[in-house]
Amino acid sequence: MILDKVNSPDDVKKLSAAEMSTLADEIRGFVIKKVNTISGHCGPNLGIAEATIALHYVFNSPKDKFVFDVSHQCYPHKFLTGRKEGFTNPENYFLYTGYTAPEESEHDMFKIGHTSTSVSLATGLAKARDMKGEKYNVIAIIGDGSLSGGEAFEGLDNAAVLGTNIIIVVNDNDMSIAPNEGGLYKNLKELRDTNGQAECNFFKSLGFDYLFIDDGNDIEKLINGFNKVKDINHPVIVHIVTEKGHGLKAATENKEMFHWIMPNTLDENNEIVKSQDSSGEDWNSITKDYILNKIKDDNSVVVVNAGTPGVFGFDANYRKLLGSHYVDVGICEEHAVAFSSGIAKGGAKPILNVMSSFIQRTYDQLSQDLCLNNSPITLLIWWGGISGADATHLCTFDMAMMGNIPNLIYLAPTNKEEYLGMLDWSVNQNKYSTAIRVPTCGLNSTGIKDITDYSNEINKFKMVKEGEKIAVIGLGNFFNLGKKVVEEIKNKLDIDATLINPRFITGIDKDMLDGLKANHDVVITLEDGELNGGFGEKIASYLGDSDVKVLNYGANKEFTDRNSLDELYSRYRLTTSQIIADAVKCLKVGV
């Protein structure tokens, strides 16, 4: 294997073009095996193998600096920079992150997992280089949907006038995660169709020098092109056309499906395994069913998402069923929020879907475009909660970020019927900017339809079980934990504790909290997210002048990184035994 000879970028420079092509195939083979075993980004890494090799052949990392946008396409880069054993040896599959990570290698400049940041970061590197009088190439590698994010445009707009060396490789694989949306992608197509010669050229309009490489999976063409721009003294775009999923038939024929795959997607012949019948209900399916039903009698419902339909189970078939009721704006969450606010002001009913980690991109849009205007939208936040995710994709922060924005109603359902009740209420009301945190716990059902008019119960908690001494407030995903704590308190302490479902993340029920003072020594809050700035602290503050003690439980303020849930729950004292041990200390009369 050629790969056996390659332990660093220097080794790449010793290879012939033919050997490099073989190396790309070898890398792809290992990538496919790994992601088909433990899951991971597939198509992006298959497509960029040749370009990565050519970059390391032409440039001198780490002196020259590569910045991979979103960095889910950095696997080949990891092969070439001393980390191949993370792919070749299944025992080491979990050794390295799926993203660039400076703690792993001097060849990684930044920890990156959100899109559209590379050009700005690279422009900063270039500015530092210029101030320090140093000389090296700064290369941002962007594409695969990241160009539609506003931050990428802001970066391009400024990089264009930097006046010194910066090389921006646009990896154009004609795909976002889902198919590309937006005017810019039409221009990329025009440029591809004209071999880079089209009169309208987005990049040139911003003032960039521009180089087009028609086959970004051809090592020699890439090397020629990169050599042309190496050590260039001004900003340049290198537009390379690659094939997402290159080298794997199943992936090139199913680009969206193979962006990121689950274990055992492929059989031993690299054919797609027929998926098992997934007729079971889950949070995705009941959301999709609700929407399909709703659009039957309301033509004004518009389902919006920002380039990640797979997160919500919006597959191609479903999108077809929705027709004009469906809008994928591409990867641009800020626009998605403002666009939805506009839809609502125009008298229609937007249902905006965003993954918790990515709603972080929209604080100001939520505040100014949405809540300051009280636009009645329904915002579904998916995957929110403490998780074992990579540090770049944590979903721990949405409640602390959104929970303090005025006017927003952020709801935390605890079971299927409550979720659907909140969803239906939100879609039908026209007064509140509403968000719902779609649960990540199992789809538990009460069997009793929720027809609550939440407009009449804003910030009213639900008393599930009235007890004494200890009150447990279990928010959203953690309501079930609260229930268990109450059961265990009964078992262990023979105390009938109170159990409360707060329902509202964005407000507190002062009447109910005041009512607890008479016969409770301690109030326990449980939330599946960052504690600082979150839900429970508001209760601690409200009860701060009372004799009732308060114990808040949730995640620490930290970026965790692929930690197990058990480890995190234990660290955060989120186990029933830890919680009860703490509570006992707060009881006025020993038990």
Add this chain to the structure above:
Amino acid sequence: MILDKVNSPDDVKKLSAAEMSTLADEIRGFVIKKVNTISGHCGPNLGIAEATIALHYVFNSPKDKFVFDVSHQCYPHKFLTGRKEGFTNPENYFLYTGYTAPEESEHDMFKIGHTSTSVSLATGLAKARDMKGEKYNVIAIIGDGSLSGGEAFEGLDNAAVLGTNIIIVVNDNDMSIAPNEGGLYKNLKELRDTNGQAECNFFKSLGFDYLFIDDGNDIEKLINGFNKVKDINHPVIVHIVTEKGHGLKAATENKEMFHWIMPNTLDENNEIVKSQDSSGEDWNSITKDYILNKIKDDNSVVVVNAGTPGVFGFDANYRKLLGSHYVDVGICEEHAVAFSSGIAKGGAKPILNVMSSFIQRTYDQLSQDLCLNNSPITLLIWWGGISGADATHLCTFDMAMMGNIPNLIYLAPTNKEEYLGMLDWSVNQNKYSTAIRVPTCGLNSTGIKDITDYSNEINKFKMVKEGEKIAVIGLGNFFNLGKKVVEEIKNKLDIDATLINPRFITGIDKDMLDGLKANHDVVITLEDGELNGGFGEKIASYLGDSDVKVLNYGANKEFTDRNSLDELYSRYRLTTSQIIADAVKCLKVGV
């Protein structure tokens, strides 16, 4: 006066072109008088008078929908939509906001004050219109620097593929608030220089139809142009060239200075009043002096801001002194944060300046691009605090938004020396992503240089006066309020209360808080910002299981709107008498 006849858009439609030109001049006269009396946006409103009149002449508001980006140029629109008495009668100068406000008029679609949002909001309106089968024009009016914001690009990228009517008027006055920066503005210049014919056309590259109007202060040309695009069935850009400050010599000759002016900037002949000597020190001047001194021995310092140098006192002379040490990236705060992170990773020393209200645009960049990477930047947050500002420009939320982001060190100095000490420490260290909330209180000086190495004191509060029973923790701007409370407690209750300067917004000093338990009944926290999600709640939570009571003071979670500080302080119980009254109730032994 023509204006006497104009009470609604219908009245505009009855005017001749000559009358409309006169009307524009009349409007300008009143605008100048008003902003020179009570302050306000000057240049933007002078430049857009003709365009606004022409828009109302050609289109039918409110059936057709106007969305003014940033909306600080909406004064002429207010004249024409029933609100002229807010300008013509000095007694009504404070009747209307300086921005569009739906509660004032059916002709205002949104409450807008941050830039770059109009195209997204308008695209949403258009989508709602199409879903509901309605027919009207949707017109976004953007320019004056707003185009460089990423959200504007995201909006344009999507508007371009809407497929139905949307008209985007680009008001190109060759200025941002400060001079324009970035590649896009070079393209606008090229388009201006070629009468819209340049081969490279940013808007066409995105797929827009495009119309160029060379004189956007010529009523007839504007009417002709707008008539061409009225009821168009696809997305179109109307690029109009206006003169910022049109009709006022002082303003056209000093565009940046006249973007927004203070009272009495002009004399009765509309000449600039010679400004009084402002040699006194303030937070701006000591920051500027520090930086000038610093760059003498450190070539790697880079001062960054995003299009609002005036907020920081970075006038043209000062910018010249900084030379390559100064970068104005234009209005694009997200890029500014990521760019600064890149500068730091490249080994140089960025000092990024952002107004509190606008840092809201960067939650994810602070989290992902900056703090996840621990890039050692210095971020100065200006104007943070409870204020009498318009609802769109509140600076109340920065601590709650930034305070819960992992890894960030956010400092709250309380006097001149502490501020300079923190600034110097931050610039010279290379370990922490650091922000400093520049005080808004008076520039009080201790006379004692602060040489604290804050690296050794992360999250350590400063015990200013050790006392008993009541501990007052006064954060940043509110340290002085805390001092007053302690003094009053001595006077009124004869209690020697404890006074603490916490210094750190982003962490709590557990040791010191534990130490208070022995001889304190109550801890009082004071913060000049939103209480929810803020500093004090963390202390209430930490002390939740102790016998010490906690009283948190700060702003309610609400968008206030031009309320007086007295009114707000009283509403938030932020007066010494209110605080002491609350504290007395928490004392264990009556006094």
